[in-house]
Amino acid sequence: MTKSALQIARAAYQPKLPKALTGAVVAKEGEPTQSVADQEEIKKLFPNTYGMPLIQFVEGEAKEFAPMNVGVILSGGQAPGGHNVISGLFDGIKKLNPANKLYGFILGPGGLVDHNYMELTADIIDEYRNTGGFDIIGSGRTKLEKEEQFEKGYEILKELGIKALVIIGGDDSNTNACVLAEYYAAKNYGVQVIGCPKTIDGDLKNDMIETSFGFDTACKTYSEVIGNIERDCNSARKYWHFIKLMGRSASHIALECALQTQPNICIISEEVEAKNMSLDDIVTYIAQVVADRAAAGNNFGTVLIPEGLIEFIPAMKRLIAELNDFLAANGEEFNSIKRSKQRDYIISKLSPENAAIYASLPEGVARQLSLDRDPHGNVQVSLIETEKLLSEMVATKLAAWKEEGKFVGKFAAQHHFFGYEGRCAAPSNFDADYCYSLGYTASMLIANGKTGYMSSVRNTTAPAAEWIAGGVPITMMMNMERRHGEMKPVIQKALVKLDGAPFKAFAAVRDTWAKETAYVYPGPIQYFGPTEVCDQPTKTLQYEQAK
Amino acid sequence: MTKSALQIARAAYQPKLPKALTGAVVAKEGEPTQSVADQEEIKKLFPNTYGMPLIQFVEGEAKEFAPMNVGVILSGGQAPGGHNVISGLFDGIKKLNPANKLYGFILGPGGLVDHNYMELTADIIDEYRNTGGFDIIGSGRTKLEKEEQFEKGYEILKELGIKALVIIGGDDSNTNACVLAEYYAAKNYGVQVIGCPKTIDGDLKNDMIETSFGFDTACKTYSEVIGNIERDCNSARKYWHFIKLMGRSASHIALECALQTQPNICIISEEVEAKNMSLDDIVTYIAQVVADRAAAGNNFGTVLIPEGLIEFIPAMKRLIAELNDFLAANGEEFNSIKRSKQRDYIISKLSPENAAIYASLPEGVARQLSLDRDPHGNVQVSLIETEKLLSEMVATKLAAWKEEGKFVGKFAAQHHFFGYEGRCAAPSNFDADYCYSLGYTASMLIANGKTGYMSSVRNTTAPAAEWIAGGVPITMMMNMERRHGEMKPVIQKALVKLDGAPFKAFAAVRDTWAKETAYVYPGPIQYFGPTEVCDQPTKTLQYEQAK
Numbered sequence A, B: 001m002t003k004s005a006l007q008i009a010r011a012a013y014q015p016k017l018p019k020a021l022t023g024a025v026v027a028k029e030g031e032p033t034q035s036v037a038d039q040e041e042i043k044k045l046f047p048n049t050y051g052m053p054l055i056q057f058v059e060g061e062a063k064e065f066a067p068m069n070v071g072v073i074l075s076g077g078q079a080p081g082g083h084n085v086i087s088g089l090f091d092g093i094k095k096l097n098p099a100n101k102l103y104g105f106i107l108g109p110g111g112l113v114d115h116n117y118m119e120l121t122a123d124i125i126d127e128y129r130n131t132g133g134f135d136i137i138g139s140g141r142t143k144l145e146k147e148e149q150f151e152k153g154y155e156i157l158k159e160l161g162i163k164a165l166v167i168i169g170g171d172d173s174n175t176n177a178c179v180l181a182e183y184y185a186a187k188n189y190g191v192q193v194i195g196c197p198k199t200i201d202g203d204l205k206n207d208m209i210e211t212s213f214g215f216d217t218a219c220k221t222y223s224e225v226i227g228n229i230e231r232d233c234n235s236a237r238k239y240w241h242f243i244k245l246m247g248r249s250a251s252h253i254a255l256e257c258a259l260q261t262q263p264n265i266c267i268i269s270e271e272v273e274a275k276n277m278s279l280d281d282i283v284t285y286i287a288q289v290v291a292d293r294a295a296a297g298n299n300f301g302t303v304l305i306p307e308g309l310i311e312f313i314p315a316m317k318r319l320i321a322e323l324n325d326f327l328a329a330n331g332e333e334f335n336s337i338k339r340s341k342q343r344d345y346i347i348s349k350l351s352p353e354n355a356a357i358y359a360s361l362p363e364g365v366a367r368q369l370s371l372d373r374d375p376h377g378n379v380q381v382s383l384i385e386t387e388k389l390l391s392e393m394v395a396t397k398l399a400a401w402k403e404e405g406k407f408v409g410k411f412a413a414q415h416h417f418f419g420y421e422g423r424c425a426a427p428s429n430f431d432a433d434y435c436y437s438l439g440y441t442a443s444m445l446i447a448n449g450k451t452g453y454m455s456s457v458r459n460t461t462a463p464a465a466e467w468i469a470g471g472v473p474i475t476m477m478m479n480m481e482r483r484h485g486e487m488k489p490v491i492q493k494a495l496v497k498l499d500g501a502p503f504k505a506f507a508a509v510r511d512t513w514a515k516e517t518a519y520v521y522p523g524p525i526q527y528f529g530p531t532e533v534c535d536q537p538t539k540t541l542q543y544e545q546a547k
Helices: A005-011 A039-045 A082-096 A109-113 A122-128 A147-159 A171-186 A215-236 A252-261 A269-274 A279-295 A314-336 A339-349 A352-360 A363-371 A386-403 A429-447 A501-515 A539-545 B005-011 B039-045 B082-096 B109-113 B122-128 B147-159 B171-186 B215-236 B252-261 B269-274 B279-295 B314-336 B339-349 B352-360 B363-371 B386-403 B429-447 B501-515 B539-545
Strands: A025-032 A053-059 A069-074 A101-105 A117-119 A162-169 A192-197 A240-245 A301-306 A413-418 A453-458 A468-473 A478-483 A486-491 B025-032 B053-059 B069-074 B101-105 B117-119 B162-169 B192-197 B240-245 B301-306 B413-418 B453-458 B468-473 B478-483 B486-491
Touching (some): A039 A478, A039 A486, A053 A429, A069 A109, A082 A162, A082 A429, A101 A109, A147 A162, A162 A171, A162 A429, A171 A192, A171 A486, A215 A240, A215 A252, A240 A386, A252 A301, A252 A501, A279 A352, A301 A386, A314 A352, A339 A363, A429 A453, A429 A468, B025 B429, B039 B486, B053 B429, B069 B082, B082 B101, B082 B162, B082 B429, B101 B109, B109 B147, B162 B171, B171 B192, B215 B301, B215 B413, B215 B429, B215 B539, B240 B252, B240 B386, B252 B501, B252 B539, B279 B301, B279 B352, B279 B386, B279 B501, B301 B386, B314 B339, B314 B352, B314 B363, B429 B453, B429 B468, B501 B539
Parallel strands (some): A069 A162, A240 A301, B069 B101, B069 B162, B162 B192, B192 B453, B240 B301, B240 B413
Antiparallel strands (some): A025 A053, A053 A468, A101 A117, A478 A486, B053 B468, B478 B486
């Protein structure tokens, strides 16, 4: 691998650990825990891993540990810092006993099931310290859900003498990690399972998990380019930039980027849903900001849009549901209609409310909603270019307002979508330290015989030395939710809370940002400069943790 | 303006100057110069500014200078470092005489014509040191070409007592700066005009101008996100990423980014033209690399595409020319044809060669070529999403090859277009120093009574102290070219040279990069770290200047 100058310089960075982990460590156990809801059902489903105590690691007497082998899996979408979780885990188990071995399963959970693995030696680990990406062993989206997968996995774990498996993933992967922990515990297989909270989306967090790793770096990378675009916008003064941001359902990324860059508009899906806003409400809101700025002579601006927006608009959800049902039942008739007549055909068949919304959509989007369906026949909402949909509808509304004299100005739009640009960025100091600490903590949970725990590092707005490392029983974060028609025990997904400090901070100033040009230009992540530049956690974390 | 932590820290950076400029400076004049071609015609067009000598600034005796006022204009697209040109110019004239004043014309050359200006005081300048963007006075695309504009400009220059005007722009703006210099000299108006070489596109360079400012920072910003995408690509191992890069005609940006990130494929427009490649040739080349990688089990990759590609494909150029002519002559008939029949109509009317190419285009692109025309009726080539056009055509070809057994694998694509993300990034150390030196040099050219010169800073791969500062007569870079049907004196645009060192370095290794996964991850621009991370010029410059 040819390395860039930055990669070479950055390889030497020694991630910071909580002080309690730097020497010999003992586990301090707290009180037994409860799941956040549905206690009886969760307890019944996890008889061996329910109710376990919180763990905190503190300095203690050195102990000797027998040699052991550990396995690790990267699950789901990439997030900056995954390699540091693995190097923290590696250093942790080597400190316990230099004879310990670490195995990586290749290309995600599928590697466990298919017995595709490699030993991660010191030489390999050293190549990947403080780097972005999941390429050390690759990642994948196979879901570990079925007993036959658990059994196939156990075969290779037994063969390799693996005592514990660390699964690095998001809410679903950690839910599955807990199901696997429970299964192996029930079977007395002697294999522990530990989870690590990964996702740039920021939606895996709760009282014990302050943030998921990668959110910090990804948001800072997006904010860098958003800030650059804002500066361009404010220099050329002739475009509205519509910027869609990854993050699936939750709007944490859009909100954090807004707090960092102060755009003119940022839509928050959770608010759209709570206020029962229609697509037209959103378009009208944006158009009004455009018109007000135009009246002040400013024919430019920036708009941030969360990826999952469409599915949070209640009326769009109803439209999509009716479309799915209608097309499933009448697919053949629909396909026999001439392409140029399909739109009118659908409008004639939908309920009046949904027909009106469908008729208001730009042609391309309407076509996409009726044509591009997944193998189950469902509309593929994620393919909709929401940034273009909104700007086209805003343009149409402004043209009408111009006729009425309500808009005097120009409107020209540029479109962007950022996602892949940030998921594999080299981790910021925060993510480098946080991930390394999560991995190191996982090794301590293993050494202490724990299973069904998630590695937890808290107090993360303080300097790393003061961070609190420990373990949280995964069952503690669970409730029962309907998934694909069945009630399942799952980790609660954390959406943006409208009464939370980050959203309230945003809501308090957004009208000013809309009117004035209050852009902030964060610039690229710095690794070597002054601490106020290099070591700040996200604004979200700062607001949430502020006492 | 709310400032980010990085902006605050970066404001303190003192850009480096060539050693010769740090004390008192004298101008050393060389031999008279000639234009690069068409000497007789250029000489006739520029009787007052032709044949002037090269200037080099060296250390000398301190002199006193009478107070003077200077004007500055930012022209055309943004490029990182524009603010540093202005701060270098400001510091330069203040050093000559603290009573000197600097005026900025607002929103580009239009500000001169419309008498829209502001005084740039020390307080204002200090807010913008080492920042990206052109927002200090804004930029614009008004072309200074007509005598009435020159006269309107002179009115305000006279009113403000401005002795010299600095125009910061690309090849066209500098050509116009020279025409203006000649005009004011011929009229004996006593206003000097100095140009500064700006453009991220990198196409304003020659023997005396080693690089245009902004190219360094923009390419490094694009390479950061390309590297991040490559790392994602190599972690998920399931997508081909098609990445289009800004840069108008020339492929310098794509080539530089390729040298920095080592993608599997990078198309160079100048090579496509030289080899008379067709669109199908390009598609076949990409599809073959995809198929070869798939055969080795690698169903992923990255492709870089220069923005201007379409217009460099000789056959596409011919198609577009025929379409323009045909639609100009038959627009009414075309518009009366039913939308769903328009494609067939056009195919029936074009010459066989062009009809075949038009028929091979994906529907969306074909529609765009016939429908989206500019006010002159011309096809708007820049609106074509080349990255999607190529990936769709590659998908079609691979599907055919699959039937024939020539392709065994999967092909799924993601698309990106980077431009606005890098034009206003905070300047790298290189651009911060280079721009500051260009502006400072401009002040010395003014002090020495020069007009029709471009500020020149050479030896730029050496440490800044060893850079050579001076001035180049703009006429020296000119030749006669046909523009809008007329022969005009213009600065020669520098396209990628196929016998130049950067392209040859790329061509020597691209087959290896296609086959192997040789990605390099440059990471974000660093401002504070070790010099090998923070202070490297572009690979293009390093190859070009290597002895």
